[in-house]
Amino acid sequence: METTGGARVTRRLVLRTAGGAIGGTVGGVAAAGLVAGCSSRTAEPRRPKPPDPQTVLLRSLIAGKEQMIELYQRAALSQARLAGALEPFRQRHVAHLAALRALLPKEAAATPSVSGLSPTVSASPSAEGVSLSGLRDAERKASAARPAQTAGASPALAQLLVSVGACEAVHVVALGRVRG
Template sequence: MTRRALLGSAAAAGLAAAGCSSTPEKPAAPASPDPQTVLLTSLIAGKEELVSLYGRAVAAQPARAAALEPFRRRHAAHLQALRALLPAGGGAGTFPASSTPPPSSSAPPPQSPSAASVEALRDAERRAASGRPAQMATASPALSQLLASIGACEAVHVVALGRVRD
């Protein structure tokens, strides 16, 4: 028997033995979500809640609708800009069962319809603006720039809403 034949037989036997291994392979661990996608999803949820809060305030105070609508429109524009940065297939449904998005410091706490006052809007704007620096610390440069603009707008809203009376 030649050395080449002997080595070929040994290699084939080794492959056959490896294929018959009784050690089951571990299932692949689910990929952890991209931190930027998690942050974006959290930011989008917070903005959706803020837009909703403005909608409830307009419904509760029709006399203030003309004054509040520009604020709501600006938040809707922020929401659109944030959604544009979300990767295809990203969103609230992309988190594995064992992982949940981090709580968003930009999301105002759930409000009852009666709590949709101008003061509640100011508080929500204040909380959202104050959370932006921490969010920017973990965000990509492009998202940080957008968050800085959004935070500045929210800070101005706090002041401007002080001029709108309940």
């Protein structure tokens, strides 16, 4: 510490003086805490808790189901003669979506989804029609993803995923029998 010609002021002198001015040893400890807190370092902001992996998985599954329902709606709109045949498939996906949403914690349902996982089915943002083979491919991909998704799932979600995956696998076969 450089001096400019007067008495040398050290941190220890400041702490002693502050302690005496506040009223002795107890005050000195409090003042030392106050003065010691003066620094150029700032406290690190609290990091938010990482999202619950189960909630992240549920949000991804919900997004995938919403996209699957959209695919069925687009297929029904583009192929009106198949709309009646496709409706039961779409309704089963709506039921899956409701079951998945029921497992989402209430506080997670109120917050927007910020998922690092990509949904199982990627729907094109365009309004193009979807063919039966496109639906079968989407169902096949969704069904194939279910076993890996059960690895980190709770028992209740794992049971639901296995059931949903079985339904999707049956959809692959049943869609092959739909005739337009």
